Amino acid sequence: MTEPRVRPTRAQQRRQTEEAILAAARQMFAEVGYDRTTIRAVAKAAGVDAGLVMHYFGTKDELFSRAAKLPAEQLPAEQLPTDTAEQMTEALLASLATRLDSEPVASLAVLRSMLTNTAAAERYRTAAEPRLNQITAAIPTPDAELRAGLLSAIVHGVIIERYLLGLARLADASPDQIIDLLRPCFQALAAAQTPPPPDQPPTDS
Amino acid sequence: MTEPRVRPTRAQQRRQTEEAILAAARQMFAEVGYDRTTIRAVAKAAGVDAGLVMHYFGTKDELFSRAAKLPAEQLPAEQLPTDTAEQMTEALLASLATRLDSEPVASLAVLRSMLTNTAAAERYRTAAEPRLNQITAAIPTPDAELRAGLLSAIVHGVIIERYLLGLARLADASPDQIIDLLRPCFQALAAAQTPPPPDQPPTDS
DNA sequence: CCCTTCATTCAACACACGTTGATTGAACAA
DNA sequence: TTGTTCAATCAACGTGTGTTGAATGAAGGG
Numbered sequence A, B: 001m002t003e004p005r006v007r008p009t010r011a012q013q014r015r016q017t018e019e020a021i022l023a024a025a026r027q028m029f030a031e032v033g034y035d036r037t038t039i040r041a042v043a044k045a046a047g048v049d050a051g052l053v054m055h056y057f058g059t060k061d062e063l064f065s066r067a068a069k070l071p072a073e074q075l076p077a078e079q080l081p082t083d084t085a086e087q088m089t090e091a092l093l094a095s096l097a098t099r100l101d102s103e104p105v106a107s108l109a110v111l112r113s114m115l116t117n118t119a120a121a122e123r124y125r126t127a128a129e130p131r132l133n134q135i136t137a138a139i140p141t142p143d144a145e146l147r148a149g150l151l152s153a154i155v156h157g158v159i160i161e162r163y164l165l166g167l168a169r170l171a172d173a174s175p176d177q178i179i180d181l182l183r184p185c186f187q188a189l190a191a192a193q194t195p196p197p198p199d200q201p202p203t204d205s
Numbered sequence C: 001c002c003c004t005t006c007a008t009t010c011a012a013c014a015c016a017c018g019t020t021g022a023t024t025g026a027a028c029a030a
Numbered sequence D: 001t002t003g004t005t006c007a008a009t010c011a012a013c014g015t016g017t018g019t020t021g022a023a024t025g026a027a028g029g030g
Helices: A010-036 A039-046 A050-057 A060-067 A085-101 A105-113 A118-138 A144-164 A175-190 B010-036 B039-046 B050-057 B060-067 B085-101 B105-113 B118-138 B144-164 B175-190
Strands: none
Touching: A010 A039, A010 A050, A010 A060, A010 A105, A010 B010, A039 A050, A039 A060, A050 A060, A060 A105, A060 A118, A085 A118, A085 A144, A085 A175, A105 A118, A105 A144, A118 A144, A144 A175, A144 B144, A144 B175, A175 B144, A175 B175, B010 B039, B010 B050, B010 B060, B010 B105, B039 B050, B039 B060, B050 B060, B060 B105, B060 B118, B085 B118, B085 B144, B085 B175, B105 B118, B105 B144, B118 B144, B144 B175
8 A cells, every 4th residue: 555646746746835825825814814914924834935935826916816716615606596585585595604604715815805905805896796696686676786785795794793803792603593683684685575564563572 | 464373383283293194094094904004105195204103103003093093073972772672773773874974084994904903803893892782782682692793793794895895886875775775674683573484495496 | 867847945135114313493481 | 592392304224025036956758
């Protein structure tokens, strides 16, 4: 039983090193954001020289760009049903539940840097857009676009507070508990039905 | 008709210069965040030398700390009624409407830097906490804390997307339109009435 | 075997930053 | 007027950054 490869081929080695750098970069971008992530620190975390990072990725921006790409995990073809608002809502909640369980590091990298880095903000926008359009398509009212924007803002607000700010109330709750509370909220936004006439709902009795 | 003061007194001049520096700093912190804000750039925007900024504020952190303090505008004693969930909800919506109309620059400075600067994150937390407690106090269910956390996350998600990301759907809408859409959403979160019984959510079929 | 390729390292550059200390000159108190 | 205070400037420091280019040495192909 010889180890499959004591000496990996050159191409293998290269891909492996590149992946180690990308993983370290992703982690660091997600933890401290674009600006506070240094090439040198990424290199050290990946166990290589800083020059090598530049040699492979050319530029810090390019490194971020590559690191922020999802490794074909989640985004691909994850599309919401647009037939009815209820279906879409439920699918959106399910997607949120998944993300509340474990959000991919690459996404966290984008989210963390979004507010202070133009490229990250742009990536966020273009990543959110198709999803936004799907949500819009499932909502039958003229203000569907705004409603979809609000739904998206809620999703990201929750994820930001849970992962990036670590606010206890959201960080400690289970995904199911959160989406159960959010369900009527989403339904109210997605379906344009006027909710049970707002006389006073029973406050506590 | 002598101008009221051709030569302002020394104390006046000092306070005036300090305020100019603070205003420039606030603006810049709000626009590009803590890291990308430069003492030199703030000084230039305020029309003074960089050394003077240090002389007055000692440290970039201290400058941020001073610039991020609200000029006694909004936060002071703005407390929500906690008698009933409906009152609280309505007050929360009203407060949101105000903020959607014009959020103080100092707040935007904190929000912009929140994800990449520990001090900003801490300030955000301590600023949000009393408000969170008020919201919690108005909700009669055992999971009131989580519900309050969600309400807070929604508020900040909306503000972030509107002001800091400038997403068109939220940036172009009127405050009233937004809070009208959010009202049932908030009511569903604040009042614990069970929505129409959730029969099985269709997983994917 | 030799020569090329290339993954990797090393030392250095140029620059921008936060910060410091000496210096100037006008406001102020006597 | 004289001496002190202090707002403001200026030039410089040390440091950390992204980035570069030459050097090294093992892998791979003929």
